[in-house]
Amino acid sequence: MIRTAGPATFSLQEERFEQLFHATYRDVLAFTLRRLSDRASADDVVSETFVVAWRRFEQVPADPSEALLWLYRVAQYGVLNAERGMRRRATLRDRLRTTVPVTALDGQRVVALDDEAESLARAFATLPEDDRTILLLSAWEGLRPAQIASVLGCSSGAAATRLSRARTRFEQAVSSGDEAAHIEDDR
Amino acid sequence: MNTRDPFDWLHSVNPVPDSTGLEKPRSDPAAQALLERIREDAGVSLRHRRHVRRFLIPVVAVAAVTTTAAAAWVLSRKADDPTQVACFRADDRDADIVGLAGDGDPISLCREVWETGQLGPSPGPPALQACVLVSGIVGVFPGENDDVCRRLGLNPADLSGDRGAGSIVAVQDRLAERFISECVPFEDAVGIIEGELEDAGLDNWTVVLADARAPERPCASVAFDVATRSITVVPVPVPPGG
Numbered sequence A: 001m002i003r004t005a006g007p008a009t010f011s012l013q014e015e016r017f018e019q020l021f022h023a024t025y026r027d028v029l030a031f032t033l034r035r036l037s038d039r040a041s042a043d044d045v046v047s048e049t050f051v052v053a054w055r056r057f058e059q060v061p062a063d064p065s066e067a068l069l070w071l072y073r074v075a076q077y078g079v080l081n082a083e084r085g086m087r088r089r090a091t092l093r094d095r096l097r098t099t100v101p102v103t104a105l106d107g108q109r110v111v112a113l114d115d116e117a118e119s120l121a122r123a124f125a126t127l128p129e130d131d132r133t134i135l136l137l138s139a140w141e142g143l144r145p146a147q148i149a150s151v152l153g154c155s156s157g158a159a160a161t162r163l164s165r166a167r168t169r170f171e172q173a174v175s176s177g178d179e180a181a182h183i184e185d186d187r
Numbered sequence B: 001m002n003t004r005d006p007f008d009w010l011h012s013v014n015p016v017p018d019s020t021g022l023e024k025p026r027s028d029p030a031a032q033a034l035l036e037r038i039r040e041d042a043g044v045s046l047r048h049r050r051h052v053r054r055f056l057i058p059v060v061a062v063a064a065v066t067t068t069a070a071a072a073w074v075l076s077r078k079a080d081d082p083t084q085v086a087c088f089r090a091d092d093r094d095a096d097i098v099g100l101a102g103d104g105d106p107i108s109l110c111r112e113v114w115e116t117g118q119l120g121p122s123p124g125p126p127a128l129q130a131c132v133l134v135s136g137i138v139g140v141f142p143g144e145n146d147d148v149c150r151r152l153g154l155n156p157a158d159l160s161g162d163r164g165a166g167s168i169v170a171v172q173d174r175l176a177e178r179f180i181s182e183c184v185p186f187e188d189a190v191g192i193i194e195g196e197l198e199d200a201g202l203d204n205w206t207v208v209l210a211d212a213r214a215p216e217r218p219c220a221s222v223a224f225d226v227a228t229r230s231i232t233v234v235p236v237p238v239p240p241g242g
Helices: A010-035 A039-055 A064-083 A088-098 A107-125 A129-139 A145-152 A156-186 B006-012 B029-042 B046-064 B068-075 B106-116 B147-151 B165-181 B186-199
Strands: B084-088 B097-101 B128-132 B138-142 B206-209 B219-225 B230-236
Touching: A010 A039, A010 A064, A010 B029, A010 B097, A039 A064, A039 B029, A064 A145, A107 A156, A107 B006, A129 A145, A129 A156, A129 B006, A145 A156, A156 B006, B084 B106, B097 B106, B106 B128, B106 B138, B128 B147, B138 B147, B165 B186, B165 B219, B186 B206, B186 B219, B186 B230
Parallel strands: B084 B138, B206 B230
Antiparallel strands: B084 B097, B128 B138, B219 B230
């Protein structure tokens, strides 16, 4: 006799969960480390994410790629919670500044790049939170609009539009910053 | 003035460009601690799991100084949970699974699944091997011999004798049918369950009474826990039509 679902499916669910855990743990940890510079906070968010995944395992997509996007969605909430109470924009700007690559560059170029990075980071920090979120999903996780849609819980079309608008606003923010710097220099 | 594309810049300052540079979860203490916590959250008996681990360490040590044939015999063991089988698509612990709850020989059960085409082209691989997974259930993998289990870090399953699944699954079916179809008074439940266990020769199972009895829950339902070999009697309201 074969039954595909029985009253005692617990062990099998655990087996499937462990598969998911081992397949996605590093990606989820990387996702949180990119957004939270503090390793302990990142570990906490990863922990919460997988606990939620276990408790709602029936909602986790069976497809591994889709499951990872589902985990990113949960982790994104965790990151936002972890950032609550912090001076978020300043924190993120500082984080971006410190991650600018400076190796193999001569001194003059490093200074120039630091200035440029500073203005880009400042412009990025002026963006609305939704814009920053979608830009980072695209730039850091390399997600396409359809995948971003899964993380944000919107349609693919809406994700594509929001991404496009966010990129435009980012460029505008950089231009505005440049103009302000020129005015400052001319004084 | 900025000369770089802002989006390219954002991409270039990714603090963790590649997750494969991070510690693998199997060797990351934080990951292992998290997994253990989730197992606790899930209600898995840690005492039981630790027992399995303690068992494995000395057995592996013995195997190292015995012949291959002897090692194969020593390493095989019974499944902790004989009521379930996981049929794997490939000889890989991360491969897709079709899960079964049923009685009978695990390899025959998974052979049936392969023949339905659910795991790949029918009739499937020429040979299947049964191993005991970390969760204590039997996993059946494609493979010519039980080396596949050892390669995956698992024990070959000892399928000799009565797995016990037939008996407990049959008891489970009979009790479920009765307790769902009518309101079995809570006071009568223990006697009925013990009678079924006795008839099936399952004298190593125990019956546990749950708390939370109340006048509005005069009937009984049953919950099986294979890990502790216990059946819990749970008070429930009168079923519709009962």
